[in-house]
Amino acid sequence: MKNLLVTGGAGFIGSNFIKYVLNNTEYNICNFDKLTYAGNLENLSDIESDSRYKFIKGDICDLENVKSAISENEIDTIINFAAESHVDRSILGSREFVVTNVLGTQVLLDSAKEFKIEKFLQVSTDEVYGSLPEDDKSIKFTEETPIASNSPYSSSKAGADLLCRAYYHTHNLPVLITRCSNNYGPYQFPEKLIPLMIAKAIDGEKLPVYGDGKNVRDWLYVDDHCSGILSVLDKGINGEVYNIGGNNEWYNIDIVKLILKLLGKSEDNITYVKDRPGHDRRYAIDSSKIMSELGWAPKFQFPEGIEKTIKWYRNNESWWRKVMSGEYMKYYEKNYSSK
Numbered sequence: 001m002k003n004l005l006v007t008g009g010a011g012f013i014g015s016n017f018i019k020y021v022l023n024n025t026e027y028n029i030c031n032f033d034k035l036t037y038a039g040n041l042e043n044l045s046d047i048e049s050d051s052r053y054k055f056i057k058g059d060i061c062d063l064e065n066v067k068s069a070i071s072e073n074e075i076d077t078i079i080n081f082a083a084e085s086h087v088d089r090s091i092l093g094s095r096e097f098v099v100t101n102v103l104g105t106q107v108l109l110d111s112a113k114e115f116k117i118e119k120f121l122q123v124s125t126d127e128v129y130g131s132l133p134e135d136d137k138s139i140k141f142t143e144e145t146p147i148a149s150n151s152p153y154s155s156s157k158a159g160a161d162l163l164c165r166a167y168y169h170t171h172n173l174p175v176l177i178t179r180c181s182n183n184y185g186p187y188q189f190p191e192k193l194i195p196l197m198i199a200k201a202i203d204g205e206k207l208p209v210y211g212d213g214k215n216v217r218d219w220l221y222v223d224d225h226c227s228g229i230l231s232v233l234d235k236g237i238n239g240e241v242y243n244i245g246g247n248n249e250w251y252n253i254d255i256v257k258l259i260l261k262l263l264g265k266s267e268d269n270i271t272y273v274k275d276r277p278g279h280d281r282r283y284a285i286d287s288s289k290i291m292s293e294l295g296w297a298p299k300f301q302f303p304e305g306i307e308k309t310i311k312w313y314r315n316n317e318s319w320w321r322k323v324m325s326g327e328y329m330k331y332y333e334k335n336y337s338s339k
């Protein structure tokens with residue numbers, strides 16, 4: 001039996017991961033989340049009374065709070081999802097990114113060291129590798145690709161990864177790092193490409209596409225990321241990095257056109273807008289290490305995953321409308337603050 005501290009569990013991937021773990025293992029979970037704008041406890045409303053689940057509102061930068069969460073819940077494993085995660089926001093201001101993504105990770109690493117945690121898994125991103133040439137599809141990111149991050153977001157994640165590496169080498173801390181490609185699926189905050197385009201298409205609004213729309217991303221259904229993290233947690237070798245990807249490269253513009261097609265809408269509302277500064281051209285992940293060494297493979301092919309996702313956003317309009325109106329932020333006050 002493991003007692004997991006899942007940081008950032010009220011966000012998109014963290015909340016999907018918590019449900020995945022409750023459904024597929026016997027582990028206990030303590031969700032430790034600051035509830036920034038990206039944290040939404042309503043994502044977990046269906047499992048919040050599960051006896052294996054507990055929520056603590058807390059900041060990973062707060063050492064005392066982190067330490068008491070670990071000791072009071074007999075935590076033996078930490079999985080760090082907590083982060084500022086939106087590239088556009090990091091361009092507008094990078095301070096919060098450095099504070100949470102770098103200093104927060106340092107606080108977690110120090111706490112893990114003090115409590116002799118059995119496993120520390122850092123959830124990282126392929127964006128730490130920078131950008132790939134667009135015209136040579138044979139080149140993909142491997143775990144040996146040098147770190148060459150280009151945005152304040154990816155640079156703060158790269159800083160965290162290097163600290164994790166340092167705690168493994170210097171302090172023998174049992175650290176594992178996963179670097180995943182772009183995720184999509186239920187509960188993704190509608191500022192990210194796929195849910196944003198679905199919401200705008202449903203509402204008949206303009207669909208803003210950066211630059212020429214030819215930036216390439218490698219999309220993975222969120223449950224496949226969750227299963228990859230569990231594989232690394234259960235079978236990964238300490239000190240190692242594992243890439244997780246879908247072998248599923250798409251131009252942004254083609255994703256937008258596909259969403260419109262699946263929703264039965266015309267392409268007339270697509271508008272090209274000024275490109276994001278420093279916009280990485282292409283990401284593509286080589287997942288052969290996790291596949292061959294740990295036996296992981298994605299379950300969802302893209303046509304199935306995107307259909308499921310669109311269906312979910314159609315059936316859960318009230319979820320994303322509450323996010324867009326800001327009403328989701330009242331969930332904690334209504335349901336937790338008196339507990």
Ligand SMILES: NC(=O)c1ccc[n+]([C@@H]2O[C@H](COP(=O)([O-])OP(=O)(O)OC[C@H]3O[C@@H](n4cnc5c(N)ncnc54)[C@H](O)[C@@H]3O)[C@@H](O)[C@H]2O)c1
Pocket residue numbers: 007008009010011012013014032033034035036037038039040058059060061080081082083084085086100104123124125126157179180181182183184189
């Ligand atoms: N979304 C992707 O496509 C993707 C791909 C690869 C890796 N990742 C990584 O996966 C992790 C989760 O991504 P996501 O898309 O679910 O992010 P998200 O923005 O949806 O969620 C982040 C969560 O972290 C919480 N948080 C932020 N600062 C905190 C702090 N100081 N203390 C405690 N909690 C805090 C937020 O409240 C939120 O619940 C991130 O580390 C991200 O870098 C994301």
